[in-house]
Structure formats: structure tokens, C-alpha cells
Amino acid sequence: MSWHRDTGPGSRRGYHHGNLREALIKAALDLISQKGPAGFTFAEAARAAGVSAAAPYRHYRDRDALLADVARRGYDLFEESLAKAWNGGKPDVHTAFHALGRAYLAFAKREPAYFAAMFEAGLAFDAFPDLRDAGDRAFAILRDACAALIETLPSERRPPVLMMALHIWSLSHGIAALFARGDGARRAIPMPPEDLLEAAVLVYFDGLGLRAGK
Amino acid sequence: MSWHRDTGPGSRRGYHHGNLREALIKAALDLISQKGPAGFTFAEAARAAGVSAAAPYRHYRDRDALLADVARRGYDLFEESLAKAWNGGKPDVHTAFHALGRAYLAFAKREPAYFAAMFEAGLAFDAFPDLRDAGDRAFAILRDACAALIETLPSERRPPVLMMALHIWSLSHGIAALFARGDGARRAIPMPPEDLLEAAVLVYFDGLGLRAGK
DNA sequence: TGTACATCAGTGAACGCGCGTTCACTGATGTAC
DNA sequence: TGTACATCAGTGAACGCGCGTTCACTGATGTAC
Numbered sequence: 275m276s277w278h279r280d281t282g283p284g285s286r287r288g289y290h291h292g293n294l295r296e297a298l299i300k301a302a303l304d305l306i307s308q309k310g311p312a313g314f315t316f317a318e319a320a321r322a323a324g325v326s327a328a329a330p331y332r333h334y335r336d337r338d339a340l341l342a343d344v345a346r347r348g349y350d351l352f353e354e355s356l357a358k359a360w361n362g363g364k365p366d367v368h369t370a371f372h373a374l375g376r377a378y379l380a381f382a383k384r385e386p387a388y389f390a391a392m393f394e395a396g397l398a399f400d401a402f403p404d405l406r407d408a409g410d411r412a413f414a415i416l417r418d419a420c421a422a423l424i425e426t427l428p429s430e431r432r433p434p435v436l437m438m439a440l441h442i443w444s445l446s447h448g449i450a451a452l453f454a455r456g457d458g459a460r461r462a463i464p465m466p467p468e469d470l471l472e473a474a475v476l477v478y479f480d481g482l483g484l485r486a487g488k
Numbered sequence: 489m490s491w492h493r494d495t496g497p498g499s500r501r502g503y504h505h506g507n508l509r510e511a512l513i514k515a516a517l518d519l520i521s522q523k524g525p526a527g528f529t530f531a532e533a534a535r536a537a538g539v540s541a542a543a544p545y546r547h548y549r550d551r552d553a554l555l556a557d558v559a560r561r562g563y564d565l566f567e568e569s570l571a572k573a574w575n576g577g578k579p580d581v582h583t584a585f586h587a588l589g590r591a592y593l594a595f596a597k598r599e600p601a602y603f604a605a606m607f608e609a610g611l612a613f614d615a616f617p618d619l620r621d622a623g624d625r626a627f628a629i630l631r632d633a634c635a636a637l638i639e640t641l642p643s644e645r646r647p648p649v650l651m652m653a654l655h656i657w658s659l660s661h662g663i664a665a666l667f668a669r670g671d672g673a674r675r676a677i678p679m680p681p682e683d684l685l686e687a688a689v690l691v692y693f694d695g696l697g698l699r700a701g702k
Numbered sequence: 703t704g705t706a707c708a709t710c711a712g713t714g715a716a717c718g719c720g721c722g723t724t725c726a727c728t729g730a731t732g733t734a735c
Numbered sequence: 736t737g738t739a740c741a742t743c744a745g746t747g748a749a750c751g752c753g754c755g756t757t758c759a760c761t762g763a764t765g766t767a768c
Contacts, residue, residue: 289762290711310610312526317754326713331756333711393665394608396524398672409675433691440667440677441688445655448662451607453654458612461623463654474655474692477647481695503729504744531721540746545723547744 295333297323302344306387307457311341311395341395342402348388349408355381356415363422374419375446375471382450386457393451416443423484431483438482445474509547511537516558520601521671525555525609555609556616562602563622569595570629577636588633589660589685596664600671607665630657637698645697652696659688 291297301322305314316337317327334340359377363370382389391397392409399406417439424432453460454467463470479485505511515536519528530551531541548554573591577584596603605611606623613620631653638646667674668681677684693699 289713290764292711294711310526312524312610315754316756327754328714328756328758329712336755390610393673394610396526396604396608396671396673399675400672436678437684437687440663440684441659441691444662444666444684444688445659446662447666448658448660449654451665452658452661457610458614459607459610461613464650470651470654470658473651474658477655477695478688478692479695481691481693503746504731506744508744529721530723541721542723542725542747543745550722 291323291325291329294323294325294329297325298330298333298340299344299347302340302391303387306344306390310457311390314341316340338397338401341391342397342405344388345391345395345397346402346404346408348385348392349405349412351385351388352381352392353408353412353415356412360415360419363419367419367422367426371419371423372472372475374416375442375475376468378446379450379454379467379471382454383456386455389450389455390457393447413439413443427482427484433482441478442475445478446471449474505537505539505543508537508539508543511539512544512547512554513558513561516554516605517601520558520604524671525604528555530554552611552615555605556611556619558602559605559609559611560616560618560622562599562606563619563626565599565602566595566606567622567626567629570626574629574633577633581633581636581640585633585637586686586689588630589656589689590682592660593664593668593681593685596668597670600669603664603669604671607661627653627657641696641698647696655692656689659692660685663688 298319301319302314304322305318314337316330316334319340320327320330323329330340334343355377356374359373360370361373397405399409417435420439420442421435424435424438449467449471453463453470512533515533516528518536519532530544530548533554534541534544537543544554548557569591570588573587574584575587611619613623631649634653634656635649638649638652663681663685667677667684
């Protein structure tokens with residue numbers, strides 16, 4: 275039990291919030307979940323955080339800056355999820371690769387608010403360089419995984435790593451955005467999106483001559 | 489030259505607009521282009537159409553109804569583009585199929601506002617059944633094209649049509665949404681998205697044993 | 703250990719603004735006879 | 736062909752509301768000595 279800076283529910287907080295940045299992020303995610311990236315306002319986020327409407331200006335220049343920070347953190351979490359699923363290619367590269375694909379879909383399903391902020395909020399990368407960098411780091415996991423798979427091929431039949439990584443990213447992203455997302459824009463299909471992705475990857479691998487060598 | 493109901497620029501229009509529905513759609517598209525689906529308001533669309541703020545209520549229940557109508561028309565145009573590219577499988581199914589893929593990307597590039605309204609406006613399909621139907625009609629073009637390709641395979645090696653169509657849709661959509669879109673959210677890659685898609689489709693076809701039989 | 707001071711991170715009142723929506727109205731159009 | 740009338744598709748004024756933003760302020764915290 276803590277005496278100072280009690281942050282539990284129902285606790286008295288003093289004049290200073292103590293963790294307003296995090297509270298704003300959380301509020302933004304809740305609002306995006308409920309109403310999409312369009313339907314969240316600076317003022318409402320402040321209210322949800324239990325703070326005056328002027329307080330967020332101590333932390334963010336404006337609404338878009340907060341939205342971009344949400345997206346950046348989303349990319350960081352995304353990278354973490356992907357890295358954990360890939361797990362350095364263990365126990366073997368094919369198993370790990372399919373886990374990576376499932377992790378992509380699981381993120382879209384589990385975190386539709388982050389997903390929308392990252393991919394559908396219309397944030398221009400040019401205005402938020404951090405965002406592009408964070409996105410690139412997440413993509414790097416996927417690219418490294420492709421590189422590891424490609425290394426199992428004889429050198430004369432190796433496709434370009436970047437091409438393969440972009441193919442897998444596009445495929446995963448398409449399935450995630452259309453069929454796996456955890457919000458009202460999901461389209462219903464008569465099979466689990468995870469199975470759809472796995473089947474597509476297997477066909478694609480066959481096309482590359484990349485069989486799980488069992 | 490027409491004397492009545494002159495709709496050309498600079499023409500005098502009377503008390504009645506004559507074509508407000510279309511004008512509102514056009515205004516909405518312009519605003520979505522500039523600021524994304526989030527940044528368009530009923531009032532601003534009315535202003536752009538040169539009409540009082542109350543006028544749109546004669547045609548649409550609210551902002552979302554207008555947005556949904558934009559999306560529906562987008563699906564109709566999309567269907568038309570895809571059907572034209574596929575062209576009934578002429579001159580041959582492989583050529584026509586790649587034209588179909590390019591048409592998907594071309595739509596995302598040429599009509600980012602429609603694309604955003606259709607796929608990223610967060611409209612729930614349950615609230616707008618017309619939208620789902622229009623989307624299904626567009627998808628049907630792609631499914632029929634896949635069916636035609638599958639028929640070129642010996643019957644014992646034919647994949648399920650729906651699965652293949654969903655794979656191709658996901659792949660095309662992923663590339664369109666990430667790399668081919670015509671707005672600020674496009675990610676830069678060192679190759680034309682059309683080439684990326686064509687390469688992916690060829691690998692996928694190889695995986696199915698579907699070679700362009702030349 | 704205490705005190706003075708700088709800095710930080712909030713408050714709350716105020717403002718202008720544009721949006722969504724309603725309302726009684728009115729000009730334009732179409733149609734019955 | 737003309738007239739009366741119903742309907743349609745606009746107007747414009749009005750309203751309440753919440754947002755974004757600024758401002759002088761103040762309570763809390765950290766630190767130098």
C-alpha cells in the first residue's frame with residue numbers, strides 16, 4: 275500500500291495530476307475506440323482525464339500532436355508484439371513466421387484504437403518524423419524475419435528481401451484492415467482471418483519454392 | 489448550349505439549386521481530399537455548394553448519411569473500374585487479371601477521397617446495408633475473375649474460389665492502402681506499387697501452379 | 703535541517719467561433735381540370 | 736390555354752452547445768546553500 279502519489283481509483287489527487295500524459299493517451303484510446311479517430315477531441319480527453327481543458331496544452335501542442343503520440347506508442351507496442359512472436363526465429367523459422375503473422379492480426383483485433391490511429395487517422399508522415407521511424411522499426415521485424423526465411427533457400431533462388439517483406443506486410447495488413455480488425459468496420463467472412471492469412475502465406479511460399487522442410 | 493437550368497460555372501441559379509445532392513457529394517469529396525473523412529462537416533459542405541446550412545437536411549438525415557452515400561457511390565465507381573479492367577477476361581484471363589489488379593491500385597491513387605470514405609471512415613456496415621451490398625458487388629468482380637482463372641486448372645488442383653478471391657483482395661488492398669493511395673498517408677517505397685502487386689500475384693500464382701500458359 | 707527561490711503543472715474564467723438543428727417562411731415547379 | 740392548388744426545395748434567423756485557445760493565476764515540487 276502506498277501513501278504518496280496514490281494513483282488508484284477513488285484516490286485523492288492533489289493539484290498536480292502526476293501522470294497526465296499517460297492519462298490523456300488512455301482517454302484518447304477510449305474515445306477512438308468508441309467513435310473512431312475522427313470523434314475524439316482535446317477537450318473531451320481532458321475531461322476524461324479529470325483535468326481542466328487547458329491542462330493538455332502543457333503536454334501537447336494540439337490535438338494532432340496527441341494523436342500522433344498515440345500512433346507512435348501504437349507502433350512501439352506493435353513492434354514489441356511482432357518481435358515477441360517472431361522470437362528470433364525460434365523454435366524454427368517457419369513456425370515463428372506464422373506466429374508473426376498471427377501477431378499482426380491479433381494486434382488489429384485487440385487494439386483497434388491504436389490500429390486506427392496508426393493506419394487510418396490520416397496523419398501525414400512528413401509532419402511527424404517520429405511516426406515514420408517508429409513504423410520503420412516495426413516493419414524491420416518483418417523484414418528480418420523474411421531475410422531469415424530467404425536464407426534457407428539456395429542462393430540462386432533467393433528473392434529480394436524487401437520485396438518479400440512488402441508482400442507479406444501488404445497481405446497481412448489487407449487481411450487485418452478488412453477482416454480482422456476489432457471494430458465495426460470489420461467485414462464478415464466465413465473463416466478465421468488467421469486461417470486465411472496462413473493459407474495465403476503457404477501458397478506464396480510454395481510460389482517461392484519455400485517449403486517447410488519437414 | 490442550353491437555356492434552361494444552366495448548370496455551368498458562373499450561371500445564375502434561382503431559388504432552387506436543381507442538383508443539390510450531387511453538389512453536396514462533390515463538396516464532401518473535396519473536403520475529404522483536403523482534410524480526411526474526419527475533417528468535413530455538414531455546414532461546410534452546404535457552404536461549398538452555395539446553399540444555406542439548413543438545405544442539406546432536405547436530402548440527408550445527417551452528416552453520416554451523406555458520408556455513407558459518398559462511400560456507396562465510391563463502391564459503385566470502384567465496381568465499374570474493376571469490371572472495365574477485367575473486361576470479361578479478355579483478351580486472356582491472365583492479362584485481364586493483372587489489369588484488374590492495376591485498376592484497384594489506380595482507384596486508390598486517383599480517388600483517395602472515395603477510398604477513405606469506403607474503407608477508413610469508420611462507417612458501420614450494420615447501420616448502412618446499402619453500403620455492404622455495394623461493396624459486395626465490387627468484390628464479386630474480383631471473385632468472378634478468380635473463378636475464371638481457377639477454371640484453367642485441372643479439377644484436382646483447384647483452390648476454393650472464395651479463398652483465392654479474399655487473398656487477392658487482401659493483397660491488393662494492403663498495397664493500395666499502404667503504398668498506392670493518393671494522399672499524405674502513402675508510405676514511400678523504392679518501386680512502383682503496380683510492380684509490387686504484379687510480382688506478388690505471380691508468386692502466388694506459381695504457388696497455385698497457375699502459370700500464364702504461354 | 704531549514705529556508706528561499708525557481709520551475710513545473712495545474713486552475714478557472716473568458717472569448718470567439720462554427721457546428722448541428724429547428725422553425726416558420728417562401729419561391730419555384732408540377733399537375734388537375 | 737389558363738388558373739388554382741399541392742408539393743417540393745430552398746431561405747435565413749435563431750438557439751444552445753462544445754471546442755480550441757489564451758491568460759493571469761497558484762499550488763506543488765525540486766534544489767541550492
